[in-house]
Every structure is written in C-alpha cells, then in structure tokens.
Amino acid sequence: MGRYVARRLLQMIPVFIGTTLLIFLMVHVLPGDPIKALWGDKAADPAQVAVLRHKFGLDLPLWQQYTNYMADLFQGKFGETFGGRQVSDLMAESFPVTIRLALVAFVIEVVLGITLGVFAGLKAGKAVDTAVLIFTLLVISVPVFVLGYIFQTVFATELGWVTPSVQDSEDFTQLILPGAVLGSLSLAYVARLTRTTISENVRSDYMRTALAKGLPRRRIVGVHLLRNSLIPVVTFLGTDIGALMGGAIVTEGIFNVQGIGQQLYRAVSQGEGTTTVGIVTVLVIVFLFTSLIVDLLYAVLDPRIRYA
Amino acid sequence: MRGAKSAKWVTGAIVVAMAATACGGDKSDSGSGLTDGKVDPNGTLVVQTSEPQNPLQPANAKESQGHRVLKSLFSGLVTYEPGTGKIKNINAESVTSSDAKHWTVKLKPGWKFHNGEPVTAKSYVDSWNWSANTKNNQINSQWFSDIEGYDDVHPAEGDPKSDKMSGLKVVSDTEFTIALKSKVSYFNYKLGYSVWYPLPDAFFKNPKEYGQKPVGNGPYKFESWDHNDKIVVKRFDGYQGPDKAKNGGITFKNYTTADAAYNDLRSNNLDWIEQIPDTSLTNYKQDLGDRAITNEYSAIQDVAFAFYTDQWKSIDPKVLTGLSMAIDRDTITKTTLHGSRVPATSFVAKGVIGYQANSCGEACTFNPEKAKQYIKDGGGVPGNKISIQYNADQPHKTWVDAVCNSIRKSTGIECVGDSKPNFKADLDQREKKQVKSMYRSGWVLDYPVNANFLRDLYGSKADGNQGAYENKEFDELAAKADQANTLDETVKLYQEAEKTLAKKLPVIPLWYYATNAGQSTKVYGKMPYGQDGDPILTDVQVKQK
Numbered sequence: 001m002g003r004y005v006a007r008r009l010l011q012m013i014p015v016f017i018g019t020t021l022l023i024f025l026m027v028h029v030l031p032g033d034p035i036k037a038l039w040g041d042k043a044a045d046p047a048q049v050a051v052l053r054h055k056f057g058l059d060l061p062l063w064q065q066y067t068n069y070m071a072d073l074f075q076g077k078f079g080e081t082f083g084g085r086q087v088s089d090l091m092a093e094s095f096p097v098t099i100r101l102a103l104v105a106f107v108i109e110v111v112l113g114i115t116l117g118v119f120a121g122l123k124a125g126k127a128v129d130t131a132v133l134i135f136t137l138l139v140i141s142v143p144v145f146v147l148g149y150i151f152q153t154v155f156a157t158e159l160g161w162v163t164p165s166v167q168d169s170e171d172f173t174q175l176i177l178p179g180a181v182l183g184s185l186s187l188a189y190v191a192r193l194t195r196t197t198i199s200e201n202v203r204s205d206y207m208r209t210a211l212a213k214g215l216p217r218r219r220i221v222g223v224h225l226l227r228n229s230l231i232p233v234v235t236f237l238g239t240d241i242g243a244l245m246g247g248a249i250v251t252e253g254i255f256n257v258q259g260i261g262q263q264l265y266r267a268v269s270q271g272e273g274t275t276t277v278g279i280v281t282v283l284v285i286v287f288l289f290t291s292l293i294v295d296l297l298y299a300v301l302d303p304r305i306r307y308a
Numbered sequence: 309m310r311g312a313k314s315a316k317w318v319t320g321a322i323v324v325a326m327a328a329t330a331c332g333g334d335k336s337d338s339g340s341g342l343t344d345g346k347v348d349p350n351g352t353l354v355v356q357t358s359e360p361q362n363p364l365q366p367a368n369a370k371e372s373q374g375h376r377v378l379k380s381l382f383s384g385l386v387t388y389e390p391g392t393g394k395i396k397n398i399n400a401e402s403v404t405s406s407d408a409k410h411w412t413v414k415l416k417p418g419w420k421f422h423n424g425e426p427v428t429a430k431s432y433v434d435s436w437n438w439s440a441n442t443k444n445n446q447i448n449s450q451w452f453s454d455i456e457g458y459d460d461v462h463p464a465e466g467d468p469k470s471d472k473m474s475g476l477k478v479v480s481d482t483e484f485t486i487a488l489k490s491k492v493s494y495f496n497y498k499l500g501y502s503v504w505y506p507l508p509d510a511f512f513k514n515p516k517e518y519g520q521k522p523v524g525n526g527p528y529k530f531e532s533w534d535h536n537d538k539i540v541v542k543r544f545d546g547y548q549g550p551d552k553a554k555n556g557g558i559t560f561k562n563y564t565t566a567d568a569a570y571n572d573l574r575s576n577n578l579d580w581i582e583q584i585p586d587t588s589l590t591n592y593k594q595d596l597g598d599r600a601i602t603n604e605y606s607a608i609q610d611v612a613f614a615f616y617t618d619q620w621k622s623i624d625p626k627v628l629t630g631l632s633m634a635i636d637r638d639t640i641t642k643t644t645l646h647g648s649r650v651p652a653t654s655f656v657a658k659g660v661i662g663y664q665a666n667s668c669g670e671a672c673t674f675n676p677e678k679a680k681q682y683i684k685d686g687g688g689v690p691g692n693k694i695s696i697q698y699n700a701d702q703p704h705k706t707w708v709d710a711v712c713n714s715i716r717k718s719t720g721i722e723c724v725g726d727s728k729p730n731f732k733a734d735l736d737q738r739e740k741k742q743v744k745s746m747y748r749s750g751w752v753l754d755y756p757v758n759a760n761f762l763r764d765l766y767g768s769k770a771d772g773n774q775g776a777y778e779n780k781e782f783d784e785l786a787a788k789a790d791q792a793n794t795l796d797e798t799v800k801l802y803q804e805a806e807k808t809l810a811k812k813l814p815v816i817p818l819w820y821y822a823t824n825a826g827q828s829t830k831v832y833g834k835m836p837y838g839q840d841g842d843p844i845l846t847d848v849q850v851k852q853k
Contacts, residue, residue: 032732036739038361038447040370040731041750043764043771045450047464051442083362084445084516085535093535152571164571165563169537256568258536265564266359269701271732 001299008295012288017070019284020277024066027273034271038082056082056274069277079274081267087278090263095282097169098259101252102244104172104179109187110237114230116187117194118221121229124199132195136188144247148181148254165256178255182248186240193236197229204228231301238294242287342598344851347832350543350556351850355580355843356569357560359536363519366505367439367446372582372842375502377560380541380845381524382505383549385413385432386496390838393606393661393756395497398549399427399506399525401482403499408491408793415482419548421508422529429484431506431525433476437461438512439503441468451503454495456487491791493798494757497661501754527553527846537562553846570826579828579850580835580843586703589646592826601825601834604650605841606657607752608761610815611696611711614743616776619690625812627689630682632671632816634718635711641819644710649819655761655809657751657820659839662758662799668817669810676718683719693722697747699734700727704748711818738774749774749815756839758802759789766814777814781805 035052036044053059057068072079078087120132139147155177156164166174201207202225210220249261260279267275298305360374366382369375385400397403401414419427438444440452441461452458456475461468475487488495498504506525511518522530527549528541542557561578563569566585572578574595584592584600593600613620613628620628637651650658654667666672683689696712698704705725712723726744728734737743751772754760765772768783782805789801823841827834832849 030732031728032730032734032736033739034732036735037732038370041752042370042754047442047462048445048447048449050465052445055445083360084519090535149567156575157571160575163577164575165568165577167577253565254568256563256565256572258562258564262536262564269730270361 005292005296008292012285015288016281016284020070020073020281021066023277023280024069024273025062027268027271027276028062028065030268030271032271034082034273037271052082056080065273069274073281078278081275082270082272087275090275091260091279091282094258094260094263097257098245098248098252098261100169100172101175101179101182101248101257101259102241104175105183105186105244106237106241108180109183109190109240113187113190114194114233116191117233118198118226120191120195121198122202122221124195124202129195132191136191139184139188144181144185145250145254147184148178148251151177151181152254165254169258175257178251178257181254182244182251186236186244189236190233193233194229197232198225201225201229227301231298234297234301235294238290238297239287241290242283245286246283342831343833345832346852347554347849348556348852349554349849351830351852352557352559353555353579353831353845353848353850354559354561354577355845356563356578356582357539358564359562360539362447363516364522364530364533365439365446365515365519366435366507367448367451367503368519369502370447372840373560376842376845377539377541378502378505378522378524379842380526380528380558381522381530382502382526383524383547383551384502384504385415385499387500387551388497388756388839390836390844391659393659393839395500398551400499403496405495408493408495409488411486411488411495412479413484413486416548417482419525420546421523421525422544422546423508423510423523425508425510426481427506427508427525428481429478430481431508432504433478433484434509434512435505435507436476437472438507438515440473441471443468444515446503448501448503451498451501454488454490454492454498456489458489491793493792493795494755494759497755497757497795527551528558531557551844551846555846555848555850558845573826573828576828576830579830580848581826582823584824584826589648589824592824596826598834599827599829599831601827601837602648602822603825603837603841604658604820604822605752605837606659606756606839607750607821607841608652608655608657609649609748609750609818609821610652611746611818612749612775612815613746613777613813614741614775615778616741617743617745619694619745623690624686626682626686628686628813628816629671630679630686630719631689631694631715631721632668632813633673633675633679633682634715634721635816635818636674636714636718637672637819638674640707640710640714644706645819646824648822648824650822652817652819655766655806655815655817656758657753657761660753660756660758660761661795662803664803664806667803667806667810671810671813672817679718680720683721689721693724693745695724695726695745697726697728697734697737697743697745699729699731699748701730707818708748741774741776743775747775750821752821753840757795758799758806762786762802762806762809763790766809773814775814779808779812779814781808 035049057065081087116132120129123129152164155161162177168174210224248259249265252259252261264279357373361371362368362374364378369378383398385403386395387398389396399415399419401416403413405411421427436452439446440449440458449462455473457473460470461473477485479485508523527544527547529544531540531542533539539560543553566583569578569581570585570588573581641649641651653665653672656663696708698708708725715721715723738747751761763786764770766777766782767786768778785801785805789798792798830851832851835843836847838844
C-alpha cells in the first residue's frame with residue numbers, strides 16, 4: 001500500500017511538469033502582446049512597455065521564461081499579476097470561494113444523485129425509474145448556462161426567494177442555487193450510474209444469499225448492495241471534483257461568484273501567463289490527488305482489490 | 309416571461325408607480341417616481357465596477373473602473389463643466405500662462421488629505437515626478453511628456469537619469485510653476501485627468517501598499533477594498549472643494565458579467581449599471597421606465613483604412629468618399645444598435661471644444677447613387693472587395709456586418725468582417741501593419757479639446773495613426789495649431805485642419821457613442837453624467853427609506 005502511494009506520488013511529477021509546460025506554451029501562443037494591451041485603444045508607451053516586459057521576464061526566450069517560472073514555483077512563489085499583486089494572494093482569495101461552491105454542488109449531487117439512482121435501480125422498469133430517467137435526460141441535454149439563467153429567472157426574478165446574483169460569496173446559503181446549477185449535470189450522471197449498477201447487482205448471488213439469511217432489508221441495500229455498486233460511482237465522483245472546480249467558470253459568471261473560475265477567465269483573456277499557469281497548476285494538483293484518493297477508496301469498498 | 313411583464317411598463321413612469329403596487333411580489337420592477345419621497349443625505353449607493361487592474365495610484369488607471377474609484381478619492385486642480393467642456397477650478401485657485409509654455413498654478417489654501425496632511429504645491433510636484441518615472445511602472449506616465457525634463461525621468465531606453473523633472477518648480481506652499489518643452493495652449497485642459505492628482509508624503513514611503521489603501525484629497529475617503537468583490541468609500545466631511553458629495557458613500561461592486569449586474573439592478577441590489585447588456589438592449593427601456601439612462605458622451609467610432617496595403621496605397625480619395633457615402637448610418641444606429649449611437653457628421657465627438665458639425669460633409673451622408681458614381685470616378689476599389697477587421701471579444705460583429713451589408717447593397721462591392729479573437733490580437737495586427745484592408749477604430753476623449761481627437765490620430769507621425777495616413781496640409785496646420793499662444797487660436801487652426809480631412813478621408817466616421825445605463829429605485833432624480841460617459845457620483849442623491 002505505502003509503496004503504491006509513493007509510486008503514484010512520484011508519477012505526479014512528470015504529469016505536473018508536462019501540464020505546466022503545455023499551458024505555458026498555450027498561453028504564449030495566444031495572439032497579441034498582453035503588455036501593450038494594457039494601454040487599450042490608445043497608443044502604448046514604448047519605454048514603459050520595455051520596462052514592464054523586462055520586469056515580467058517577457059523579453060527572455062520562452063524556455064528561459066519557463067525554467068524561471070518553475071524555479072520560482074519550487075520555492076513556492078507563484079509570481080505577480082500585471083497589476084502587481086501576488087498570484088498566491090489572488091488564489092488564496094478565490095480558491096476558498098470556488099471550493100465552497102464545488103462542495104455545495106458535490107453534496108447536492110452525491111445525496112440527490114445516489115438517492116435517485118438507488119430508488120430507480122430498485123424499481124427498474126417501474127414508473128419511478130422512468131421518471132428518474134426522463135428527469136436526468138432533461139438535465140443532461142440542457143446546457144449549464146441555460147439552466148443557470150432559467151434558475152435565476154424562476155427563483156430570483158419571479159419568485160424572489162433569493163437575490164439574482166450572489167451578494168456575499170462567503171455565505172453558504174447564497175451558494176445553494178449556483179451550487180445546484182453547477183452540480184446538476186453530474187447529478188444526472190451519478191443517478192444514472194447508480195441506477196445501472198444497482199439494478200445489475202440486485203440480481204446477483206450474494207444478494208440472494210443475504211436475502212435467504214433473513215437479513216433486514218435496510219442492511220441488504222445499505223451495506224451489501226450499495227457498497228458493491230458504488231465503485232464506478234466513486235470513480236466518477238473523484239474525477240468530478242476537479243471538473244466542478246474548473247467548470248465553475250460559467251456558473252460563477254451567471255451568479256457573479258468571485259471564485260477561481262472568474263480569475264482564470266480574466267487571466268486568460270488578459271494574457272497573464274503567470275496567473276493562468278498558477279491557477280491551472282493548482283487545478284491539476286487537485287485532479288491528481290482526487291484520482292489518487294479514488295484509487296485508494298477502491299480497496300475500502302472492495303477488499304479483493306489490493307495494491308502491491 | 310420578461311416580455312409579457314415588460315409590456316406593462318410602456319406607458320411610462322406614472323403607470324409604473326401605480327402598477328407596482330398592483331402586482332405585489334414582483335420585487336424587481338417595483339419602481340416609483342424618480343423624485344418621490346425625501347432625500348437622505350447620508351444614504352449610500354452601490355455602483356457597478358470590475359476589479360481595477362492596478363493598484364489605486366493616480367497615474368495607474370487606464371481602464372474606466374480604476375479611474376472611477378480614483379475620481380471619488382481624489383480632487384485635481386481642475387475639472388470640466390459637463391456639456392460645454394469648459395474647465396472649472398477645483399483645488400486650483402488659478403492656472404495661468406502668458407505664452408502657453410510657462411504655466412503658473414496657484415492652489416486654494418487650507419486643503420487637507422484624508423490623513424490630515426496639507427495639500428501643497430509639493431504634493432503635486434512630487435506626485436508628478438514619481439508618476440512620470442519609468443521605474444514606477446505607471447500606465448499613464450506618458451501624460452507628463454509635455455513637461456521639460458520628462459526625458460530624464462522617462463528615457464526611451466535605459467534607466468532614468470534623474471527622479472525629478474526640471475520643468476517643475478515649487479515656489480511656495482500654494483504655488484508652483486510648470487515649464488513645458490514646447491507650447492501647448494490647452495495644457496490646463498489636460499490637468500483635469502486623473503494622472504495629475506496630488507499625493508501625500510505618506511505615499512512615497514510605500515507606494516505599493518498605499519495603492520491598496522489610497523489616501524486622497526477628494527470628496528470621498530477610502531474605507532476598504534475586498535479584492536474581486538468590492539471597494540467601499542465614505543463621504544469625507546472635511547472636504548474643502550466645491551463638489552461636495554451629496555450622498556453618504558459609495559460601494560463599487562464587482563461584476564464579471566453585465567447580465568448578472570442587470571438582474572441585480574432590477575432587484576435593487578445594485579443602484580447603477582454602467583452598460584445594459586446586449587441581451588436586454590431591446591427591452592431595457594420597458595423594464596426600467598424612466599430609470600433607463602441614455603447618455604451621449606464624447607467618443608467616436610470609425611472604420612479606418614490601412615493605407616499601407618496595396619489596396620489603398622495609391623487610391624483616389626473619391627473612392628474613399630464613395631465608400632463612406634454607401635453607409636446608411638441612420639438606419640444602422642436605429643435598428644442594429646437600438647438607438648444607442650448617434651450618426652457622426654465629423655471627426656471630432658460632440659461636447660468637445662472646437663466640435664463642428666458636418667465637417668465630414670457630403671462623405672458622411674448616405675447616398676447610394678452618388679456613392680456608386682464616386683467609386684466609379686475614382687477608378688473603383690482594387691479587388692472589388694474590402695474587409696473590416698474587429699475584435700470578437702466585444703460586441704462589434706453585429707454593426708460590422710450591418711455596415712458591410714450597407715456597402716454591399718449600395719455599391720455591389722463585396723465586404724466582409726475580418727474578426728480577430730480578442731482585442732490583443734486585433735491590436736497586434738494593427739501594430740505590425742498587417743491589416744488586410746480596413747479596421748475598426750475609435751476614440752474616447754482624454755480632454756475636451758478638438759486637438760485630442762485630431763492631433764493624436766491623424767498627424768503623419770502621431771502615435772495613434774496606425775493606418776499610415778499622410779496629409780501634408782493637415783500636418784502643416786496641426787503644427788501651426790500646436791505653436792499657437794492661446795486656446796482659441798489652437799482650436800481654430802485645428803478646425804481648419806479637420807476640414808482637410810474631408811477631402812482625403814483617413815477614416816470613415818460612423819457614429820458618436822452613447823451609454824445605455826440604468827439606475828435603481830433608490831436613486832433620487834436622474835443620475836447626472838459627465839462628458840467622459842461616467843456619472844458624476846458626488847451629485848447623485850439617495851432616497852430616504
């Protein structure tokens with residue numbers, strides 16, 4: 001087990017270097033000079049442009065920019081934005097907001113998704129099952145931003161239950177609506193995945209045995225059935241945490257949540273390489289760690305899975 | 309849903325007030341008359357902004373967001389009268405010159421910064437010296453380039469030789485002099501911009517930290533800055549200026565999308581939106597009733613020719629005039645742009661000193677017959693095809709398509725939009741002189757004098773002349789205008805210079821800008837606007853709850 005974890009952690013290093021390099025190159029390929037764009041419509045001041053380019057190391061060859069960036073990164077320095085703020089400060093402000101939003105979305109998708117899935121799976125072919133299937137199909141087929149605007153119009157503008165946009169990004173209750181929108185797509189997938197495995201496993205031998213032993217129904221479904229059926233669901237949920245954080249860009253825009261999605265969008269559109277690479281790097285780390293945790297969870301769910 | 313509801317509001321303010329009570333539960337549109345109720349002098353406002361790009365230092369705001377906050381915290385020497393563009397003293401007792409080259413500034417005594425430091429001549433001189441220095445990376449540092457000794461603090465290459473401009477001299481606590489490199493008869497007009505604000509001694513100890521917690525001399529005092537969320541300022545009761553705040557304070561709230569802001573405006577969580585989102589342009593007037601704001605300001609939209617291309621290199625100016633005449637500005641501004649623009653008839657925007665209507669003359673009037681004739685007489689458009697380059701990250705596509713359609717319909721010349729993914733890419737093409745045919749161009753005033761719209765854009769060597777336009781007659785007149793001793797002379801000579809542009813068009817003037825904005829039910833009366841297209845926040849009054 002320990003060796004397995006160590007190996008996995010070591011594997012992260014090349015992945016980490018590869019992704020940062022790729023993003024670095026991609027940002028560089030974006031057309032236009034981000035420094036000159038600071039002047040907008042008016043003519044840029046060549047002397048000041050030169051000073052700023054030098055300050056941000058943009059006058060160096062690309063490989064040197066990258067190695068400098070990595071060297072700083074290993075000392076824990078994420079660099080500066082064009083506006084002179086530390087990228088690490090920026091992330092410290094925005095990541096908690098997005099994590100909170102992702103958490104709300106995650107809880108909604110896990111609780112609702114699994115519950116719907118279990119009900120549908122146990123009643124496969126019945127009316128409940130059909131209703132869940134239709135509902136999830138609907139959610140999957142509607143793009144997130146459309147859903148966002150519908151929710152906003154219905155719950156905020158028409159019913160007046162909430163304010164149309166989040167007034168305080170620190171407040172959990174205000175994040176419920178955007179969280180529901182953000183989690184809706186995954187909710188549908190979780191429900192469908194759960195439904196499929198439950199309806200398969202419910203006919204398996206061990207279920208019949210458990211039933212024959214006279215175990216209470218709660219225990220059969222809750223422990224025997226659910227534990228075996230959740231493996232694919234957990235895989236999905238694990239990778240979904242990363243997706244939720246990245247996917248927050250659209251939702252954050254609609255509900256004016258000042259999270260990492262907004263920062264990333266701003267950084268990309270302004271061509272701020274350091275900020276973009278910094279944020280994406282952290283997102284990559286989140287992805288890597290969640291997938292590691294998922295792999296480790298397999299062993300808990302199914303003791304037959306063992307790691308050397 | 310919105311459409312159905314909107315219909316109720318068409319009949320105007322009185323009906324809105326009555327209907328609001330009739331449909332309770334509809335929180336969003338429950339407006340009442342603009343001047344119902346009493347004014348609360350301590351009421352506060354929430355206005356839209358987005359995160360300022362840079363620390364809040366006077367010379368560091370190129371975008372309107374940072375600029376707007378700075379304007380509330382600082383007061384400069386002069387400001388402009390809305391509508392006429394004339395300057396009016398704020399912190400200055402007088403700004404005078406006898407030869408347009410040597411200027412004397414006298415300050416009103418008794419002014420204080422928010423931290424208690426007195427505002428003196430030194431506060432200005434130190435501020436300008438610091439801001440002009442390349443080492444301090446101020447985006448607007450080029451504004452000081454008229455001053456003698458600017459090249460020492462801001463050399464074209466290498467490190468600054470000095471940290472003081474030789475042209476600035478402190479005479480006494482309330483007086484200083486400015487020596488310019490050459491005559492600029494409208495120099496006092498430039499002084500209304502935010503780069504010229506004074507700075508207290510405390511600033512220079514740690515400019516960076518200060519930029520996060522600015523201390524100004526203006527009508528409002530800095531309270532807090534929650535990055536990416538909001539900036540709060542409170543009225544400064546010790547303020548000495550004539551433009552005292554008529555409200556208790558302002559919260560500048562960060563919105564990343566105009567749609568989110570618009571929704572918040574409709575539910576009164578936001579008191580002023582800077583621009584109605586495109587998606588609501590068709591119905592915002594119904595939604596908001598008399599709370600809808602349409603405000604013309606001094607900015608112009610053009611389509612410029614890239615004269616370095618084979619297409620336009622040796623073109624007969626008649627062809628350019630023909631193309632310009634082929635555009636139906638009236639219809640496009642009314643339909644495609646929902647009345648949010650005003651057809652342009654000259655090269656200088658309205659409200660600017662020296663603005664002369666119709667200086668573009670025949671070229672800016674729609675006449676497809678004559679357009680065809682002119683193009684034919686001039687030998688036609690090489691390749692019979694033109695394109696207009698624009699940046700797709702802003703809503704330009706619709707009007708570019710409309711302009712192209714108009715040209716195609718009137719003259720049969722093929723016209724297409726040439727979209728670049730973002731503004732950076734668009735600028736890049738312009739700068740490298742790789743524009744294929746024509747490009748979108750525009751200008752918002754820096755200061756309300758016609759020279760600002762002409763000198764910086766159409767001189768053969770002007771920085772803003774990206775299309776390689778050359779016009780000897782214009783250059784000569786502009787040079788003469790720059791050498792004039794008085795503002796009147798300069799303005800007049802520039803007016804003459806503007807007339808030469810009509811003969812050989814550098815750009816096709818399309819329309820003047822107007823903002824489509826809106827205010828909440830909490831605002832008393834209509835929000836007053838300045839010439840730069842921004843509301844005059846100190847004059848906004850808030851209703852008592």
